[in-house]
Amino acid sequence: MAKTETKKPNIFVRMGRRLKETFSELKRVTWPTFPKVVKSTGVVLVVVLAFLIVVTGINFGLQALLDLVTSIGD
Numbered sequence: 001m002a003k004t005e006t007k008k009p010n011i012f013v014r015m016g017r018r019l020k021e022t023f024s025e026l027k028r029v030t031w032p033t034f035p036k037v038v039k040s041t042g043v044v045l046v047v048v049l050a051f052l053i054v055v056t057g058i059n060f061g062l063q064a065l066l067d068l069v070t071s072i073g074d
Contacts, residue, residue, distance in 0.1 A: 008014075032040070 009017075
């Protein structure tokens with residue numbers, strides 16, 4: 001029984017095809033405008049700062065609780 005094998009193309013041929021597909025996809029991308037990018041960046045920074053404040057508050061609270069628990073035996 002003869003097995004029909006389909007030979008895979010060379011690795012460089014496959015990489016070339018992938019690169020060509022990538023560039024053709026990038027041509028179809030609609031890039032955001034500069035004001036939209038600035039606005040989105042501002043939103044991200046505000047959210048990160050809000051989480052930083054919340055996590056820092058929780059950290060200080062837990063540290064105070066740990067200090068209270070460890071000072072009970074003194």
